Each structure stands twice: as C-alpha cells, then as structure tokens.
Amino acid sequence: MTKILGKKELESWLSSIMKDRTLVAPKHVDDLTLFSPVQSVEEIAFNYENTNLSPKELFFPRTDTLFTVERKDSEMEITPAVIEQETVIFGIRPCDAWGIATLDGPYLDDPADSLWAQHRAKTTMIGLACTKPAPQCFCTSMGSAPNDSSNVDILLTEVDEGYAVETVTAKGERLLQGVELKESDVKPSVPSCDTDVPAEGIVEATQKVFDDPYWSRLADRCIHCNICAYVCPTCYCFDVRDRTDRGKIERIRTWESCQSKGFTRIAGGYDPRADKGTRLRQRFCHKLLYFPQQFGPLGCVGCGRCVTACPVNIDIREIISDLQELGAKVGQGSN
Amino acid sequence: MSADNEPLIIGFLCNWCSYAGADMAGTSRQAYPANIRIMRVPCSGRVDPLLIVKCFEEGADAVLVAGCHPGDCHYSEGNYYSRRRFALLRELLDFMGIEKERFRIEWVSASEGKRFAKIVSDFTEDATKLGSRKVS
Amino acid sequence: MGADFTQQIRDKAKELLEKGTVECVIGYETGSDGVSARPAFIHDPAEVDRLVFDNTCSHNLVKYLLNKKGKPTAVVVKGCDSRAVNLLLSEKQIERNQAFIIGVVCPSVVEWGWNKRSEQIQKRCDWCRQHTPVVYDFLVGEPVTEEPPPDFADVAEMEAKTTEERAAFWREQAERCLRCYACRQACPGCYCIDCFVEELDPEWVGIRIAPQENLMWNTIRAFHLGGRCISCNECERVCPVNIPLSLLNRKLEQEVLSLFDYRAGMSDDTIAPLITFRKDDKLGIGE
Numbered sequence: 001m002t003k004i005l006g007k008k009e010l011e012s013w014l015s016s017i018m019k020d021r022t023l024v025a026p027k028h029v030d031d032l033t034l035f036s037p038v039q040s041v042e043e044i045a046f047n048y049e050n051t052n053l054s055p056k057e058l059f060f061p062r063t064d065t066l067f068t069v070e071r072k073d074s075e076m077e078i079t080p081a082v083i084e085q086e087t088v089i090f091g092i093r094p095c096d097a098w099g100i101a102t103l104d105g106p107y108l109d110d111p112a113d114s115l116w117a118q119h120r121a122k123t124t125m126i127g128l129a130c131t132k133p134a135p136q137c138f139c140t141s142m143g144s145a146p147n148d149s150s151n152v153d154i155l156l157t158e159v160d161e162g163y164a165v166e167t168v169t170a171k172g173e174r175l176l177q178g179v180e181l182k183e184s185d186v187k188p189s190v191p192s193c194d195t196d197v198p199a200e201g202i203v204e205a206t207q208k209v210f211d212d213p214y215w216s217r218l219a220d221r222c223i224h225c226n227i228c229a230y231v232c233p234t235c236y237c238f239d240v241r242d243r244t245d246r247g248k249i250e251r252i253r254t255w256e257s258c259q260s261k262g263f264t265r266i267a268g269g270y271d272p273r274a275d276k277g278t279r280l281r282q283r284f285c286h287k288l289l290y291f292p293q294q295f296g297p298l299g300c301v302g303c304g305r306c307v308t309a310c311p312v313n314i315d316i317r318e319i320i321s322d323l324q325e326l327g328a329k330v331g332q333g334s335n
Numbered sequence: 336m337s338a339d340n341e342p343l344i345i346g347f348l349c350n351w352c353s354y355a356g357a358d359m360a361g362t363s364r365q366a367y368p369a370n371i372r373i374m375r376v377p378c379s380g381r382v383d384p385l386l387i388v389k390c391f392e393e394g395a396d397a398v399l400v401a402g403c404h405p406g407d408c409h410y411s412e413g414n415y416y417s418r419r420r421f422a423l424l425r426e427l428l429d430f431m432g433i434e435k436e437r438f439r440i441e442w443v444s445a446s447e448g449k450r451f452a453k454i455v456s457d458f459t460e461d462a463t464k465l466g467s468r469k470v471s
Numbered sequence: 472m473g474a475d476f477t478q479q480i481r482d483k484a485k486e487l488l489e490k491g492t493v494e495c496v497i498g499y500e501t502g503s504d505g506v507s508a509r510p511a512f513i514h515d516p517a518e519v520d521r522l523v524f525d526n527t528c529s530h531n532l533v534k535y536l537l538n539k540k541g542k543p544t545a546v547v548v549k550g551c552d553s554r555a556v557n558l559l560l561s562e563k564q565i566e567r568n569q570a571f572i573i574g575v576v577c578p579s580v581v582e583w584g585w586n587k588r589s590e591q592i593q594k595r596c597d598w599c600r601q602h603t604p605v606v607y608d609f610l611v612g613e614p615v616t617e618e619p620p621p622d623f624a625d626v627a628e629m630e631a632k633t634t635e636e637r638a639a640f641w642r643e644q645a646e647r648c649l650r651c652y653a654c655r656q657a658c659p660g661c662y663c664i665d666c667f668v669e670e671l672d673p674e675w676v677g678i679r680i681a682p683q684e685n686l687m688w689n690t691i692r693a694f695h696l697g698g699r700c701i702s703c704n705e706c707e708r709v710c711p712v713n714i715p716l717s718l719l720n721r722k723l724e725q726e727v728l729s730l731f732d733y734r735a736g737m738s739d740d741t742i743a744p745l746i747t748f749r750k751d752d753k754l755g756i757g758e
Contacts, residue, residue, distance in 0.1 A: 029647075031713055052711065053649075062649060063680040135504070135586050220535070221510040225653035227711050241678045254678045260652070262669065276538070308585045311653060311709035312530065313502035313509035384694050385667065385675050385687075392683050405757075406750070415748035419731075422754035423697050423745065426726045427719070430629065431690055432638025442757040468638065 002188065003181040006162040011041045013179050017088050024058055025090040026051050035089070044090065049134040050303060054233035055089055055096050056103065059119040062230075062255050066115065066240070069249040083118040088175065090126045095139040095303040097127055097151035099233025105295030106236060124171050127152030133193040136304025138317055141197035144301055147190055157188035164188040197317045198324045199298065205327030206289040212326055216277030218319070221312045222259070224279065228314070229257035231305040234287070237263075258282050284319055342396035342462035344371040346455075347382045351409035352444050353401035359448030367455040370462070371399065378402065379440075380413025384424045387438065391428070397437045397462040399455070404442040414442070433468065436461055476524040476575060479611045480547060483573055487545050488516040493571050495539065497532045498522040498547040504586040510535065522547075524575060524611070529583040529593065531555055531703040534659040536565050543569050549577035551595070553604030554701035554736025555659035560606075561739050564662060574607025576615060583708055595704035595717065597621070605737055623725045629718055641686060647712040648685040654706035654716055655692060660699045667691065693719035698727045698744040701736040730754055 005013070017023050018039065025044040027036040033048045035055045067080040100120075107116035130137075130146035139145060149155035153172030156163040165181055167173050229235040239256040242249055256263065259279055265271040273279045287299035300316060307315050336342055348354040354375045360367060376382055379402025390398050400421060402414040421440045429435045439458055443451050484496040500511035500521040508527040512535075513519055524547065532546050533555040548556060553574055559565045579596035582589035598621055603614040629637060652668075655661040668676045668688055676687045693716075700720045707716040727733050731744040 063678075217512070220512040220538075223534075223653070223656040223709075225656040225709070226649070226651040227653050227709070230649050230651050231711060239678055243677050243679065252677070252679050254680050255649070257651075307503070309711050310585075311657060311705075313504075313507065313585065315503040318503050385691055388687055388690050389675065392687050405752075412748065415750065415752070416745070418752055418754055418756050419745055419748055422730055422756055423723065423726055424694060427690065427694055427697070427723060429634075430626075430637065430719070430722045431641050431686070432634055434634050440756045 001183045002159075002186055003165040003167075004159065004161050004163065004184045004186070005156065005165050005179065005181055009180060010156075010163060013176075014041050014044070014090060017175070021086040021088050023088050023090060024055075035091075046091075049130070049132065049137075050093055050096070050305070052305070052309075053231055054099060054303065054305065055092050056099060056233050056236075058087065058089060058123065059100060059116055060103070060107075060236060060238075060255075064115065064253045066251040066253055068251075071247065081115060083115065083122050085122065087119075087123045088126065089123060091128045092125050092152060093130055093303070094127060094144050094146060094148035094150075094152070094155075095137070095142075095301040096233050097125055098139070098142075098144040098148065098297075098301045099303070100125075101151040102234050102295075102297050102299065102301065103236055105291075105297070109295075124175050125152045125154075126172075126175070127155040129155060129157040129188070130191055130193075131158050133191060133195075134304060135195075136307040137193050137302060138195040138197045138304060139302035140193040141195065141199045142298055142300055142302035146193050147188070159184075159186050159188050161186065193302075195317065197302070197320050199320055202288050202298070202320055202323060203292050205323045206285055208327040208330040209323050210281070210285065210289075213277075214322065214326060215281035216275075218314065219276040219280035222276060222280050222314055223312060224259045224261055224276065225311070226255070226257035226260055227309050227311065228283070228306040229259060230255055231309045233301055233303055233305075234291075234299050258286070280314075284316070284323075287316075288320070288323070336396055336467035340463065340466075342370055342459060342465075342467075343394065344397045344399060344455075344459060344462055345390045345395045346371045346373045346399040346401065347376050347379070347386065348373055348443075349379045349381075349402045349409070349413075350375050350377050352403035352407065353379075353441070353451065355445035356401075356443040356447045356451040359446060360452040361448075363448050365449050365452035367452040368459040370459045371455050378408065378410050378413035379417040380408070380410065380415075382417060382421075384420060387421075387424060388428070391433055391437075391468070396465070396467060397439070397458060399439050399441065399458060401441045401443045401451070401454075404444055407444065434465060436465060437468075476611050477522065480524050480573060480575070481519045481522050483609055483611075484513060484519045484522055484545065485516045487571060488513070488519070493543045493545040495542065496522070496545040496547075496573075497535050497539075498545075498573070499524060499528045499530070499532075502585070506588055507583055507585060526578050526581050527583055529580045529705070529708060531657070531659055531705045533559065534657070534662070536570055537662055539569075540565070541569070543571065545571035545573055547573045547575060548604055548607070549575055549580070550601040550604050551577075551599060551701055551703040552659075553606050554601065555703060556606050557736040557739045557741075558660060558699060558701055559662075561736075561741055561743075567739070572604070572607045572609070574604030574610045576604070576610070576612030577602045593704065593708070594625075595702060595707075598702070598721075606739065623721055625718060626722050626725050629722070641689075642682055644714045645682040645685040645689065648680070648689065648714060649712060650680045650685065650688060651711060653709040653711065657705040657709045658696070659703070660696050660701070661692070667695075689714070689716070689719065693723060696720060697723045698731070698733060699735050700724060 028045045032052045107113045153169045155166040238253050240253050264273040291299035408414040487493045496513045499508040502509040531552045579592045582591045600617040733744045
C-alpha cells in the first residue's frame with residue numbers, strides 16, 4: 001500500500017511548517033527557478049525540471065561569516081557563527097540531495113566544518129522525485145535516479161491523487177507528525193533518465209589520460225569564469241578573507257573556483273596552474289579521480305547544470321566519453 | 336545621514352588649487368558646514384571613479400570633487416581628463432539610482448576661499464534636502 | 472547564408488592552414504546539443520569540416536586572440552566582433568599581421584542556450600547597425616546597407632523610472648549576482664592581468680558576494696568599458712542569473728555618443744574618449 005498526501009494537505013502542511021521554521025522551496029524569479037525562502041505556498045514553483053542554482057547554497061552559502069572578533073573592554077571576543085533557525089527544504093531533487101550527501105565527505109571529515117554540520121543538523125529535506133528528467137540529466141549514470149530516496153528525509157512522488165510519500169529518516173517522520181496520509185494501491189510510475197554516460201571505470205580512465213594534450217585542446221575554448229563550479233551541487237572550493245568594519249572583524253568565506261586564473265597563485269607570484277589546460281584538467285580530475293579516490297563517490301551527480309550553464313559548451317558527458325576512449329588507447333601499441 | 340539628519344559629504348580636493356582654496360576659506364574666516372570630510376589628492380585627475388562609487392556604497396550622502404580651473408591644472412592636463420571622466424560617471428551613477436545632484440564637480444582656485452565656502456554651504460543644503468539615499 | 476557561408480569558411484580555413492599562413496583557425500562548430508554553436512579551434516586542415524556558420528554563432532571569438540599572442544591565427548568575426556578587433560588593435564593588445572580576420576556579414580543571431588532551440592533574434596541584433604564587419608581580410612557574404620540608427624529605448628525606459636525605482640532595481644540585480652565573472656571573462660574589452668576586483672591592497676571591493684560589493688563590481692566594470700564597449704552583449708548572454716548588463720553598457724554608449732560623438736571599435740587608430748581630451752570640452756561641468 002502506498003501512503004498518499006493530497007495536494008490540499010500538502011499545502012496546509014507546508015503552511016504550518018512555515019510558521020516556526022524557514023521553508024525553502026523552488027521559486028520562479030523572472031526566467032529563473034531558484035531555491036528561496038517562501039512566506040506562502042503560492043510562491044512555490046511546482047512546474048520545473050530543476051533549479052538554476054543547486055541547493056548546496058543552503059548548507060554552503062555563497063558568502064558566509066565564520067566568526068566575528070570584537071574588542072570588548074580590553075579583551076578580544078571571538079564569536080563563532082551559530083545556526084539557530086530550523087530549515088526545511090521542499091522540492092529538492094534526488095541528484096541534488098545526492099550532492100549534499102557527497103559533500104559530507106570533505107566537510108564532515110575530521111576536523112568537521114562546524115557550519116556545514118550545523119546546517120545539516122538543522123535542515124530537513126523533503127525530496128520531490130522527477131517526473132520528467134531534462135535533456136541534460138544523467139543521474140542514473142552517476143549512481144542516483146529520478147526517484148532515488150537515499151539522501152532525503154522524505155521523498156514525494158507525484159501521482160494523480162497528490163503525492164506518494166516515502167518516509168526515509170526519523171527526522172522525516174517527525175516532520176510528518178500529525179499529517180493525514182491516505183492509503184492507496186496506486187504505484188508511482190518510475191521515470192527513466194535515458195541519457196547514458198559511460199561512467200563505469202572513469203576513475204581509472206581519467207588517471208590514464210592525465211598527461212594527454214586533450215586537456216589543452218579542450219581548454220582552448222574555456223573562458224575560465226566560475227559558472228560551472230558555482231552551479232554545481234558538488235563543487236565546494238572557497239576563499240577566506242577578513243573584513244574589518246569600524247573595528248569589528250569578520251572572517252568571510254565565499255565561493256571560489258579552481259577555474260579562475262590566479263586560484264593557485266601563491267606568495268611570490270608563482271602559479272602552478274597558470275596554464276588553461278592544467279586548470280581545466282584540475283576540475284575534471286578532482287571530480288572523476290581525486291575525489292572518488294579520497295572520499296568514495298564520484299564528484300558529479302549528473303544534474304546537468306554545468307552542461308546548460310557553460311557559455312562555451314564544455315560538456316562533462318562528452319568529456320567522460322572522451323576520457324574512456326582515450327584511456328582505452330593508453331597502453332595499447334605503446335610501451 | 337546621521338541620526339540628526341546631517342548629510343555626510345566626502346570631498347576630494349586637489350592639493351594645488353581647491354585644497355588651498357579651502358585653506359583660504361579657513362584663514363579668512365569664511366565658515367562652511369562641517370558635514371564635508373576633505374581628502375587631499377595631488378590632482379582631480381587622480382580621483383578614480385572607484386573611489387566615488389565606494390564612498391556612496393560605504394554610506395556617503397554626497398561627494399564633491401574639486402580641482403583647478405581647466406587650463407590651470409598644476410599638472411597641465413589632469414583636470415581635462417577628470418572633466419570627461421566625471422561627466423560620464425555622473426550619468427552612470429544617476430542611472431544606478433544615485434541622483435546626479437549628489438555628485439558635484441567644481442573648479443576652485445587657491446584664491447577662491449569665499450567661493451569654496453559657498454559651494455560647500457550650498458551643497459550641504461542641497462544634500463540635506465535630498466535626504467538619505469532611499470535604497471542603500 | 473547557411474550552407475554557403477559554412478562552405479566558404481571551411482574552404483578558407485583549409486587554405487590558410489595548408490599554406491601555413493596561420494597555425495590555428497578559431498571559428499564555430501556545432502555543440503553537444505546538436506544545434507547550438509560553440510567555439511572551435513582548428514589546427515589541422517583535415518578537421519575544417521567541423522566548422523559551421525549559422526544563426527547560433529553568438530560567441531565573440533576575438534578575445535581568444537589574446538591567448539594566441541605571437542602565433543598567426545585566423546578568427547571568424549561577425550559585425551560586432553570585428554569592432555572588438557579594432558578595439559584590441561587600437562589598444563595595442565594584438566598585432567594586425569598576426570591575425571587573419573575572416574569577416575562574415577552577420578545574419579543576426581538567435582537567443583543562445585544549450586538545447587534552447589530558439590528562433591528569437593537577440594535584442595542586440597535589433598539594435599545593431601554594423602552587420603558588415605568593419606575590418607576583415609576575407610569577407611563572407613555581401614555588405615548590407617544599414618537602416619538609420621535606432622534610439623536607446625531600453626535606456627530611456629530605465630531613465631523614466633524614479634531614482635528610488637532604479638536603485639531598487641539594481642539592488643535586486645546585485646542580490647542575484649554570483650561574482651562568477653563570466654561577464655568579464657567573455658568580454659574582449661576586459662583583459663587586465665590583474666582585475667581591480669581581485670586587488671588586495673588596496674581592497675577596492677571585498678570578496679563578499681553581497682549586494683554592496685556586487686553593485687560596485689558591476690558599476691565599475693561598466694565604467695571601465697565606457698567608450699570601449701563594442702556592444703556584442705556577450706556579457707549579458709553568459710550571465711547565469713540573467714542580469715540585464717546591456718542596460719549599463721548601453722547607457723554609457725548613449726552618453727559617450729552624445730558627449731563625445733564617439734563609437735568604439737569603428738577603426739583601429741581611434742583613441743577612446745576617456746583617455747584623451749579637448750581643451751574646449753563642454754560637458755556641463757563648472758560652466
């Protein structure tokens with residue numbers, strides 16, 4: 001038997017969540033769909049494939065204060081940031097939830113990032129299964145699926161009568177307390193994500209292609225902006241700088257990307273990745289080689305945002321295919 | 336604006352003409368309001384548009400740039416460049432939501448102490464009328 | 472247009488590469504969605520059939536010449552792009568004899584996006600009165616006569632709003648800005664080795680990705696292009712959060728035209744208005 005939540009019941013449930021927690025949901029903003037805090041159910045977008053920016057922002061904001069330092073009498077007082085408000089994310093897709101779980105690897109690795117840990121503890125995720133994957137999606141090739149519930153607290157799947165409800169964690173169960181669910185024998189249909197990207201064995205293939213001139217040729221058209229890293233659910237590089245404002249010091253952390261020129265420039269002016277090809281190689285080796293070697297999962301969830309957002313069509317799906325092809329040739333007919 | 340409705344005005348005065356003109360105002364007891372915070376620069380041509388925008392972003396209500404009269408620049412040409420630069424910047428700032436009236440460019444010579452005092456008094460009055468920027 | 476332009480470009484590219492006139496031809500090829508063009512770098516004459524030209528060829532390829540200094544390179548340019556060639560020549564960033572310009576009389580380009588498949592002409596093409604390249608070594612297509620210049624209706628619409636409305640508008644845009652710098656990276660006029668926004672001492676703009684800093688970023692970048700912007704509008708196209716950057720550049724274009732009667736990139740030896748002066752400039756300052 002499937003548990004069903006009717007549309008009206010969903011709306012009143014979300015409205016009640018908004019009363020004492022921040023509810024974040026996809027919202028149409030001009031031509032974009034962005035995760036935003038909402039004050040009423042009317043603001044929520046239900047008709048979308050995926051948001052333009054990933055929900056990693058709710059755990060790793062684009063700009064964040066880590067702590068502040070102020071002089072109080074003759075003492076320097078350090079005040080670390082504390083997350084007090086509970087947040088509920090509604091409408092997160094399985095690929096993006098997979099992305100959040102993937103980032104637990106680096107961010108909860110000892111010593112754990114306090115802010116990431118706090119956000120994770122204070123956030124409940126209501127996932128929404130995809131009914132129609134977009135042309136750029138390839139989640140199934142990367143280990144997830146349009147109806148994968150493994151990384152959310154609750155998974156909702158659209159059916160005729162409303163939403164099929166799968167309660168995944170204790171947190172999800174607590175959130176659903178008092179919500180009336182009907183029973184039905186309808187089985188939610190399982191959508192398929194048809195794009196097949198040959199990700200099996202990509203770690204080994206990438207390792208083999210490390211020294212290939214492929215990277216330089218690919219980087220010819222890269223303009224080295226930060227778009228791919230910023231839209232990506234699993235990119236997590238940052239910059240840290242102190243900011244002083246009338247005697248109060250804030251340590252600020254913001255998004256940064258290995259693609260920008262100067263990302264690896266060090267004191268003295270030397271830059272080990274001054275060359276475009278090395279920077280581009282870094283991005284894909286991080287995702288497809290170093291990250292899985294260090295943490296287990298691949299550093300790509302198949303959301304396809306980089307594919308749609310890149311101004312010069314650097315397409316990770318093409319690259320994975322190319323790497324497999326090039327990797328297969330290495331060691332053949334050469335010694 | 337401060338709590339008592341006093342505008343904060345930042346002034347960039349070139350060392351050779353307008354700063355000396357401000358000094359002249361002081362020595363000849365020509366009073367002008369203390370709302371203006373003066374910064375001495377070698378030449379109005381040195382004033383980077385970044386400085387102007389940063390002043391507004393950091394909370395200034397109005398900005399004055401004062402230089403030598405065109406033709407009298409201590410460095411010969413600095414103020415010819417600044418004239419063009421600020422004519423364009425004033426338009427862009429207005430477009431971004433910072434009224435043209437908040438950004439004033441004046442030519443003040445070293446002997447124009449009285450005139451400098453009047454310019455600052457008038458500017459302070461106008462800035463008070465404009466009030467604080469509606470959206471900061 | 473269409474197949475004929477593509478064939479002419481392929482033939483020319485093959486000739487240039489086979490003769491060794493250039494080491495690389497920068498043009499367009501079809502991207503991974505099977506529809507939209509993307510930049511292509513052809514080094515081998517056997518690969519010229521990758522090259523295409525159609526109305527999805529939005530990118531301004533001229534900036535790539537800055538990565539090819541010292542190496543003879545051919546580049547495919549539309550009308551707007553050709554003005555960028557002149558801009559870089561006049562600012563001594565490229566050498567004329569190192570660049571072979573394949574000019575294309577532009578059919579106007581459509582809204583570009585991966586798998587977007589749009590028929591909508593980009594608004595910059597509606598504004599454009601330079602469909603024929605202003606500089607080229609080889610021309611594809613017949614030069615066209617242009618209509619009289621349009622007015623800046625989009626700028627006027629913004630100017631008609633109140634100061635408060637404008638301030639609120641730009642603040643809202645600044646809230647969206649990610650500081651990805653795609654606008655800067657795509658712009659042929661932005662080639663500073665160390666951009667002001669990344670300067671640490673003095674720290675003009677902080678690293679915070681927040682409205683105050685974002686406004687400074689976008690305002691000053693626009694100003695640095697005052698009298699230099701050639702209106703390719705790539706900055707707006709590449710922005711991942713759809714900030715209407717064209718409004719800023721067009722405002723400055725309007726003012727530069729009215730104050731100095733100047734358009735950037737029309738020839739390779741003009742001087743941008745902000746790095747020169749006339750003693751008798753009458754600009755409404757101190758008069």
